[in-house]
Amino acid sequence: MAPGVHDAYIELVQLLEECDPQAAVEVYCRFPLKPVAEQSFEDAFITGEIVRLLMALELYDHLLLGPSLVAYGKVMGLSCLEKYIDILDDKCMTKLLMSVYAKINDRPEDDQEMLDFFKFKCWI
Numbered sequence: 001m002a003p004g005v006h007d008a009y010i011e012l013v014q015l016l017e018e019c020d021p022q023a024a025v026e027v028y029c030r031f032p033l034k035p036v037a038e039q040s041f042e043d044a045f046i047t048g049e050i051v052r053l054l055m056a057l058e059l060y061d062h063l064l065l066g067p068s069l070v071a072y073g074k075v076m077g078l079s080c081l082e083k084y085i086d087i088l089d090d091k092c093m094t095k096l097l098m099s100v101y102a103k104i105n106d107r108p109e110d111d112q113e114m115l116d117f118f119k120f121k122c123w124i
Contacts, residue, residue: 006031006042013049025053029064036071044075055084060093069096070103078104094123 009031016024028050033043050068059065073081081100088097098118102109109115118124 006046009046010049017053021053021057025050025057025059025062028053033071036074039071039075041075044072047071048076048080051081051084055087060088060091060096066096066099069100073100073104089121089123094118097121098123 009027013024013027016027028046031046033039033046039047047068050064051072054060054062054065054068069081069084085097098109098114101117102111102114105114107114109118115124
C-alpha cells in the first residue's frame, strides 16, 4: 500500500468494514500520520474514522483511541467529539476523557483550570 496516500487506505477500509471491522481499524492504524500539529483535514479524516470504528466496536481501552481522539479534536474541534465524549462518559471512561481534554488544550491534567473543569463534569 502506498504510504501517505489517504484514498488507498480509505478504499481498502470500505472493502473490509462490513465483513471485518477490526481489520478495517488495523488498516487505518497503519497509516503514517504526521505529528498532530502538522495534520491536515485529510489526516483528521483518518483519525476520525479510527475513533468511529473503535467506538462502534466498543474498544474503549484500545491504545489508539486516546491519541486518535486528541488528533481529531485538535484538527476538527471539540464539537466533533461530543457524541463520543457522551458515550465515554456514560461508560465511566473518565481517566481517558481527562487525558484527552488536557492534551487537546495543551495543558497538564493537574492544571487548575483542567481540574475545575473535571470537577464540573463530575469526573473527579
